[in-house]
Amino acid sequence: MNIFHHIREKVLKALDGLKARGVIPVDADTSRVSIEAPRDPAHGDVTTNAAMVLARPAGMRPRDLAEKIAALLGDDTGLEAVDIAGPGFINMRLSSAFWPRLLDAVMEQGEAYGRSDMGKGEKVNVEYVSANPTGPLHVGHCRGAVFGDALAALLEETGHEVTREYYINDAGAQVDVLARSAFLRYRQALGQDIGEIPAGLYPGEYLIPVGQALAREHGEKLLDMAEEDWLPIVRDFAITAMMDMIRDDLAALNIRHEVFFSERTLHEKGLIEDTLADLRARDLVYMGRLPPPKGKPAEDWEDREQLLFRSSDFGDDIDRPLAKSDGSYTYFAADVAYIRDKLSRGFRQLVYILGADHGGYVKRLQAVNKALSGGNAELIARLCQLVKLYRGGQPVRMSKRAGDFVTLRDVVDEVGPDVVRFMMLTRRNDAPLDFDFEKVTEQSRDNPVFYVQYAHARICSVLRNAAQELGEKAASAAAPDWTLLTDPAEMALIRRIGEYPRVLEAAARAHEPHRVAFYLQELAADFHALWNKGKELPQLRFILPGQMDVSLTRLAFLRAIRYCLANGLRIMGVTPVTEM
RNA sequence: GGCCCCGUAGCUCAGCUGGAUAGAGCAGCGGACUUCUAAUCCGCAGGUCGCAGGUUCGAAUCCUGCCGGGGUCGCCA
Numbered sequence: 001m002n003i004f005h006h007i008r009e010k011v012l013k014a015l016d017g018l019k020a021r022g023v024i025p026v027d028a029d030t031s032r033v034s035i036e037a038p039r040d041p042a043h044g045d046v047t048t049n050a051a052m053v054l055a056r057p058a059g060m061r062p063r064d065l066a067e068k069i070a071a072l073l074g075d076d077t078g079l080e081a082v083d084i085a086g087p088g089f090i091n092m093r094l095s096s097a098f099w100p101r102l103l104d105a106v107m108e109q110g111e112a113y114g115r116s117d118m119g120k121g122e123k124v125n126v127e128y129v130s131a132n133p134t135g136p137l138h139v140g141h142c143r144g145a146v147f148g149d150a151l152a153a154l155l156e157e158t159g160h161e162v163t164r165e166y167y168i169n170d171a172g173a174q175v176d177v178l179a180r181s182a183f184l185r186y187r188q189a190l191g192q193d194i195g196e197i198p199a200g201l202y203p204g205e206y207l208i209p210v211g212q213a214l215a216r217e218h219g220e221k222l223l224d225m226a227e228e229d230w231l232p233i234v235r236d237f238a239i240t241a242m243m244d245m246i247r248d249d250l251a252a253l254n255i256r257h258e259v260f261f262s263e264r265t266l267h268e269k270g271l272i273e274d275t276l277a278d279l280r281a282r283d284l285v286y287m288g289r290l291p292p293p294k295g296k297p298a299e300d301w302e303d304r305e306q307l308l309f310r311s312s313d314f315g316d317d318i319d320r321p322l323a324k325s326d327g328s329y330t331y332f333a334a335d336v337a338y339i340r341d342k343l344s345r346g347f348r349q350l351v352y353i354l355g356a357d358h359g360g361y362v363k364r365l366q367a368v369n370k371a372l373s374g375g376n377a378e379l380i381a382r383l384c385q386l387v388k389l390y391r392g393g394q395p396v397r398m399s400k401r402a403g404d405f406v407t408l409r410d411v412v413d414e415v416g417p418d419v420v421r422f423m424m425l426t427r428r429n430d431a432p433l434d435f436d437f438e439k440v441t442e443q444s445r446d447n448p449v450f451y452v453q454y455a456h457a458r459i460c461s462v463l464r465n466a467a468q469e470l471g472e473k474a475a476s477a478a479a480p481d482w483t484l485l486t487d488p489a490e491m492a493l494i495r496r497i498g499e500y501p502r503v504l505e506a507a508a509r510a511h512e513p514h515r516v517a518f519y520l521q522e523l524a525a526d527f528h529a530l531w532n533k534g535k536e537l538p539q540l541r542f543i544l545p546g547q548m549d550v551s552l553t554r555l556a557f558l559r560a561i562r563y564c565l566a567n568g569l570r571i572m573g574v575t576p577v578t579e580m
Numbered sequence: 581g582g583c584c585c586c587g588u589a590g591c592u593c594a595g596c597u598g599g600a601u602a603g604a605g606c607a608g609c610g611g612a613c614u615u616c617u618a619a620u621c622c623g624c625a626g627g628u629c630g631c632a633g634g635u636u637c638g639a640a641u642c643c644u645g646c647c648g649g650g651g652u653c654g655c656c657a
Contacts, residue, residue: 036596039603049599052637062637086600087637132657172657263657293653294581301654317583317653324655331657359584360652383585385650427593430585432650434592443619446592446606454619462616469616499596506596518594521604525621532621536612543616580619 001105002116002501007046007092008035010079014072015050018058023068028057037499044083044091045495051088062088099494100482106497106560107480113560114500114567118508119160123346126152128353129250129257130167133242134178135204137249137408140355143384143433145408146424146573148353149255150513151382153571155351158508163347164257167338170239171263172331177201178242179235183222185211186234190220210241252412253420254573266337272329275337276307276322284310284371290318309336314367332364339368343377351511352381356430359383382511384429390436415441421573422449425517443580448521452565453577455524458531459562460578462542466555469543480556481549487540489530490557496526497564504571513571520568527561 011033018024033054038047051066058065066084073082073092080095106113128148131141149164156162169175181202188194189211197203214222214237222230243260250256266272279285288308292301308319309332322333342350350369354361362381369379389396389406396406412420419440426448427433443450485494500519507515534541542554566576 032598034596034599036599038600039595040600043600047599052599055637089600169657174657290654304655306655321654326655328655330655356585356651358652362584383651385585431593432586445620447619448605450619451605454617458617458620465616503596510597514594515596518604519596521594525604528620529622531616532612532618535615535618535621541616580617 001102002505003094003098003102003498004035004037004046004502006078007048008033010073011035011048011050011069011090014069015054017072018068023060023065024054024058028054030054036502037495038089038091041492041495043085043089044081044093045498046092046094048090048092049088051084051090055088066090096483099485099491099498102498103480103482103494103557103560106563107556109563111563111566111570113497113563114504115157115159116501116505117159118505119155119158122160122348123163124155124160124349124351125163125165125342125345125347126155126351126353127165127167128152129246129255130169131246132169132174133239133246134174134202135242136206136245138405139387139389139408139411139435142253142408142411142420143387143424143429144353144355145250145253145255146421147382147384147429147513148351149253150421150425150516150572151351151353151511153573154504154508154513154516157567157571158504160349160508163259163345165259165261166257168239168243168260168262168264169331171267171334175235175239176231178238179231180227182207182210182214182238182241183230183234186214186218186222187211189215190223206245207238210238213237213241249408249412252409253417261338261341263334263338266334266341267329271341272333272337275340276333278340279309279336282371284313285322286310288319290321309364309368310371311364311367314370316363316367320364335365336368336372339365339379340372343369343373348377350377350379352379354381354383356383356385380511382429385427385432387424387433387435390434390439392438393436396437411435411437418453418574418577419449422452422517425514425572428512428514448517449574451528452520452524452569453574454580455527456562456565456569456576457578457580459527459558459565462558463555463562466543466551469545470548470551480553482553482557484550484553485557487530487533489526489533489540493523493526493530493557493561496523497560500564500568516568516571520565520572523561523564523568 012030015024015030019026019028033048033050035046035048038044051069052062055062055065063084066088070082070084070090073079073090078095078098079092081093083091085091109115126148129137129141129145131137137145152162152164177200184194184197184201185207188208214234222233276285285307287305289303289305290308292303304325306321307323309322311320312318320332321330322336324330339350352365365381366379369377414437423435423440424433440447440449445451485491503515503519507513530540542551542558544551569576
């Protein structure tokens with residue numbers, strides 16, 4: 001259950017009552033009415049700004065209007081107190097009968113607590129990673145991978161129908177370079193001396209096994225062929241090998257995409273031509289000239305007429321070219337076809353997780369979506385900033401030598417997927433992130449991964465002990481008497497648990513999965529505080545032999561906290577460990 | 581030069597799309613362990629929210645202009 005939805009209904013009902021009486025204009029906009037938990041618990045459990053937002057349309061002073069709203073809310077038995085404070089806030093304290101209902105609902109939902117139907121089954125496509133199939137994933141891909149995966153889970157948890165998608169850039173010049181690089185390794189596998197890897201080819205050692213596999217499969221027969229003949233063979237072979245490797249890398253992080261979409265299929269199936277025909281029919285393209293790029297010297301700039309998409313009609317800065325000077329299609333042309341394909345599959349939200357270096361690309365993607373969807377779909381881009389690697393406070397030096405970079409696998413192998421996934425969500429996506437190999441495995445307060453998992457493990461530890469100390473009854477699902485939870489530390493935790501569904505919805509709306517990570521740290525802090533309070537005040541402990549009713553209630557309470565932690569951790573893709 | 585992102589405690593960062601006295605952690609100082617896991621907790625101290633205007637009941641948050649940092653700027657992907 002979501003207590004904020006519950007209160008919103010009450011408030012809106014009161015507002016309707018005032019509208020019926022002519023106090024507020026019937027057409028007054030109530031969309032800005034907020035229902036939230038006040039920062040200061042002294043202000044009550046829930047607060048609303050309704051009076052302040054509607055004071056102007058009502059032609060009243062906020063506090064006077066608040067009086068009228070509060071009068072209508074006061075009748076409600078679910079509210080213990082309704083106060084007006086400050087400039088016109090209406091603060092509500094939930095009656096003591098309310099919290100038990102919340103906790104009952106949590107117990108009933110278990111680890112599904114937090115789920116909502118906000119998305120109403122809306123189809124959402126989340127495209128993330130989409131790294132070129134030319135080598136293993138490196139740390140730079142790591143953040144977007146985790147971010148996208150957590151966002152997908154978050155959207156799913158809030159009632160969206162999510163497709164996780166990976167766009168394979170298997171049509172550009174970079175895969176020809178891959179093919180030539182692999183061919184070199186093929187010759188090497190056949191015993192030829194290939195010397196230094198020429199500049200412009202991929203020197204990475206990960207292509208050595210690809211060369212060996214090519215040798216096994218084709219023997220020496222590719223050696224006698226002309227490049228134009230062997231290149232497609234080697235290219236397909238290498239791309240398949242690279243994608244297998246990338247899938248393995250992602251699997252190490254427990255990431256699995258439902259759809260791997262090949263750029264090449266857009267070309268091969270004629271979908272780009274179809275798209276262009278479509279654009280022409282709707283007068284969205286034309287032959288024209290672009291101004292030269294500003295800011296940097298354009299030595300090879302050549303003014304020419306080319307096929308342009310009218311992206312500036314849809315919010316972009318300039319129109320964008322669809323064809324290169326040699327007549328082949330630009331990457332952008334394929335992207336237009338790709339967006340068209342996504343829209344044809346019925347998605348209402350196209351989410352793109354990109355590196356910060358793609359910031360300049362967002363406007364044109366949105367322009368395409370606007371032009372093709374006619375406003376039926378929304379294109380949302382989230383840019384992930386760089387991850388800086390440290391070890392014991394010292395930056396990890398990355399050699400400029402090509403091919404020598406820290407791979408995603410290196411990081412996951414060293415610290416484990418849980419740590420990587422949690423840490424990648426401890427910053428807003430648009431802020432740079434520092435990742436220190438030593439700090440993230442530290443078992444201390446300033447390591448959030450540990451701190452949250454420790455809270456979960458501690459709860460599990462108590463539940464284990466309870467079975468021994470209280471006997472089998474402790475494990476039974478006896479109806480807890482929630483009114484026995486009265487300590488401020490306990491109440492703080494209950495309120496925190498009540499916030500959770502709202503946090504998820506806000507995070508999903510904003511496409512900001514990091515909010516889940518921050519919430520879990522707060523929830524864990526509340527729990528650790530209660531735990532330690534039990535040290536000074538033994539009557540606050542969870543297991544009190546001789547007080548079975550209190551013990552069973554507190555154990556149930558611990559389960560409720562655990563459900564909340566487990567749900568959040570699952571969205572983040574982090575294992576809720578049961579002992580440490 | 582155009583566009584995008586960022587600027588909040590000494591440090592690293594939150595701040596619930598405009599709410600009340602701006603919050604955490606680290607570092608500093610002072611406390612709590614014969615433990616339901618002290619791997620934790622409690623307290624103190626720390627701020628012109630980059631600067632200057634504007635919008636309104638109310639601004640860290642929105643608009644404008646500066647300052648500083650990063651990214652990006654046909655025919656790469």
